[in-house]
Amino acid sequence: MLSSTSFKKLALCSMTTAILAASQSGFAHTRLQTSTILEGTRVYNNVVIGHGCHNATTNSNSNPVMGTSVVFPDSTATVTSKPAGAAADVAPTAAGSVTDWLEGAGEGYSKKVYSKDVFSAEAQKTNSLGNAVGFWTGGGSLPGIGYTGLFPFKTDAVSIKPESCAKTVTFVVPISDVCELTPVSGFSDENVNMWTPTVGSNFDGIGLHGENSPATLKVVRNTTGTPATLTSAEVKANPLPASCGEGLDITITPTAEQINRDMPAIDNGVQVWPVQ
Template identity: 40%
Template sequence: MYKQSILAGLVAGVMIAGAAQNTFAHTRLNIPTATEGERAINHVMITHSCDETTHTIGTSVVFPNGTDSTILVDGAQHNGSITDFMTNYGNNASMFFDRSAFDYMDAKTDANGNVVGFWAGGGPGMPNSLDVALPFRLTAASIEPSSCATSVKIYISIVDICEVTNVDGFGEGTVELWTHAGLGTPYDRDLHFAVDAGTDPGPATFTINRNLATNPLPENCGNGVAVEVKPSAAQINRDMPIQLNGQQVWPQP
């Protein structure tokens, strides 16, 4: 009964879809950058619903786990580990219980209990005319002193939900996909919405900057390198769905 009420709560907030997607306002973090080691209360900022007639009735958030993630160094793929650049990456986020917009929420964890994302849904939801700030605590992991990284950009995949459907029902009026294009998952932005060639505008980002005063670059690093961390397709397929007591409540199986 409890699991059924969650799904019913998600569906109940839906209104009939109609108008085109607003492509100018994205779901992002309100604090998109931090110096390594900083810990602060952050928010996922949902700035519009799926169209002008819908409510946002839920959201699903995934952080790359660093285990099977893609790591880029100055745009080139790195074949090593995230530990080559960060000393304490993983389990850096913790969600707050806040029923301002959604009645139900929970963290997503991996097999070791590390938080790899979170979800919220049900309740009144968010009207298209308003915004939602979903609070969580985020610690900026520390940069490995022996590395040449000056910054590490983390790509955070988010789906805002306006109607509970299966993945074939994704599109205008049902979801907002702030996800990668071409990753190879049913949640890829370019499978359901137009994406300009050569761009990947979807995911939110959180950039961790090196503290050059307390953690200077090694002498052989020159100006240093910029590192990026993206989730694997396997992780998105595993962690993007919303599970409740072992049952998948979104997307519909």
């Protein structure tokens, strides 16, 4: 059982989100270790926390992280498309539902890998269908600077519908790094880094570090079959139908309703964060 006193604090990047977003790989934003995967493959991965919350006294990100909460979009998510390889300033268009693009249920593909290496408690989150929709882990103190925190999970094979024109499918994965337990009304750069999309949820974190800068997981269509890196088993090619041209880049973003439901950390029926 977690208590408020078992938790400590987090901190902020001194550089702006905009600067970091332009070259995220070299910086310390919270991201997935492997952010691009091939369809049809199971991948072991990590949430990577690069820094803590802002400490006003030291003007650094030295407030330690005491927990992190992750949401994977479920099949209720908002789906948009762009022409494959379109520039960032090309506006996305509405593109139906998740299962228009992905085989199966379109959710439940992510599972926590059990680990207490960093924090002492963790739990999977499931939706009403029993499908995994994320996880949280907390209880402890990840130093805000000087270390990187890794939180293991895996994704099961995600397969793109052969008849669809999807060339890539990108899941938006909101993550909250918590440095101090507060209610939603008390969120600040001193107590949480909010790597979330701006969708109108309680966790938009407007003005906070990470605002509208969520982690992502891009699934790439296997148009050519077995890749050179996989030799043990043949992987069937999934070519784009000829009528698709260059194809589409699909983005799957969890709704505000899902984020409000699935972002809170609930330990044995008790909501630990945000404080209610």
